[in-house]
Amino acid sequence: MPAKKGFVRIVDNTMRDGSHAVKHQFTVADVTAIASALDDAGVPAIEVSHGDGLAGHSFQYGFARETDEAKITAVKKAVKKAKVSVLLLPGIGTRKDLQKAVECGAQIVRIATHCTEADISEQHVKMSKEMGLEVFSLLMMSHMEPPAKLLEQAKLCESYGADAVYLMDSAGALIPDTVRERVSALKNGLKIPVAFHAHNNLGLGIGNTLAAVEEGATIVDACVCGLGGGAGNAQEEVLVAALDRAGYETGIDLYKIMNAAEEVVTPRMTRPQIIDKASLALGYSGVYSSFLLHTYRAAERFKVPPMEILLELGRLKTVGGQEDLIVDVAYKLSQRK
């Protein structure tokens, strides 16, 4: 066995990004079971929120079966060691939502903006730091901007007090080379840790995460069974095994996380998490992964092919959160026919 190269902290996203894959229908019983299995396996941080962050419960992003508060409270109750994380997108959720989440037990807050708009998160990052929380800043759709621009935005996050900055490959559009150049730009320019969030739309969820880690990222996201928007995130049990083989420690018990996947998460899945034609198109044209199921719905409603909708959304340079544009595009395509 080679000497260990260091510790990589995995933040589980099964009940947040993974919530897209079940259209935000996880129940309190579901999150309790998943959180206790993850905690037992030694997962250090577990995120739970609507897929689009706190207060994502909406026509725009889908109504969740349970409130964020109920799920956060349940997860907090279910874990013994793991820290509980929540996601907030300024413009969707507010500082009030964040305060409520903290009252329910959230210890880590992750604040996400489009990768050119970090300055809208200043108030949220500062308030969270004042509340004594661990705060991560997330730069979404990071494939759309070059490394220098991402570094400029990451430095803003650092100046607000963030404890780490994430490069989010929200569209699953990056490849190992473009991951490396982005991670190393941040690694060289920041004092705080660099983190990475992959999507599997080009089949690179694990490969890109490994590339990020080799380039110096020390925090990475993953979902059990590879759940997540589009073709899903880096598959957590696979990532634990691959990182171990690559010589990194995660503190997660491989056999327990494998069992959690097969016995706890798989029975709760409503569709297979695969790279189908449309999710491949997301990665190839650089479209936000969470658009996938909304696109299928609009395609059905307006009788237009999902591929045509996705390609047009790519052409329009849509950013995360613009789910309403899916209906707009589908409607316009249907009028043309």
Add this chain to the structure above:
Amino acid sequence: MSQKRINVGIIGPGNIGTDLMYKIVRYSKYMNLKIIVGIYATSEGLKIASKLGIANSSGGIDALLSDKSIRIAFDCTTASAHFKNAELLKEAGIKAIDLTPAAVGPYVCPVVNMGEHIDVPNINLMTCGAQATVPIVAAISSVTGVTYAEIVATIASKSAGPGTRQNIDEFTQTTARTLEIVGKAEKGKAIIILNPAEPPILMRNTIYTAVKEQKKDEIIAAVNKMAKKVQQYVPGYRLRVPPIFDDDKVTTMIEVEGAGEYLPKYSGNLDIETSAALAVGDLVARKMLEKEG
């Protein structure tokens, strides 16, 4: 014909104040822009005022208050500045039309509830997202009960100034409140998204409502009629997607193209705010003139 006009002033020569200056000078029927005031002598807006031959000063609100002929003041500063300005204007008996999020006075949308508030000393013009979407919610509410209204405003990054960026929670919370108070939805929710695409996108707004009765034809007619009313003072206001019905959900999409005078066309979010200010200002001024015969 040289009819009588009401003298007005603008506080805050930033993007909004400067755009409003152009609009009042070019289009107002009942107002005469006497002065625009700021606090920086180097302000671009003050230089433009000089070129247009409009009195201007970097002496702040005091410079405006010293002109006793002024009856209406448009406040284009910030919420915190407006809290102070509101007091001073009230003491001086000057009607305040507030374009900041301070909400000292009632929220007003020219085509929805102007009549109720025409005589109050301080009028708040809500957020740009609300000016674009509240009329549609109000139109649907006039047909049937709206149990929930949710709006998504997408704005070009270049058109969102530091005020909006640093107060994004206030934007969503205030807009949600106005959907309830002015739009008459039982519950409101607002989402804002900034898109940095080049060339910059036009302001887009999606309005989702949950309705009590699915009166399709009446809802469509009311929305079309309302859009036409808004177009009278915001020519670039367009229905992108007419009301779509899915059970009790009604989805309507709006696009706002700016007039492209001082501000670029993609700044529909700023244009709708200054257009509302012009419309409200003219209504108030006309009422003043009528009263005074």
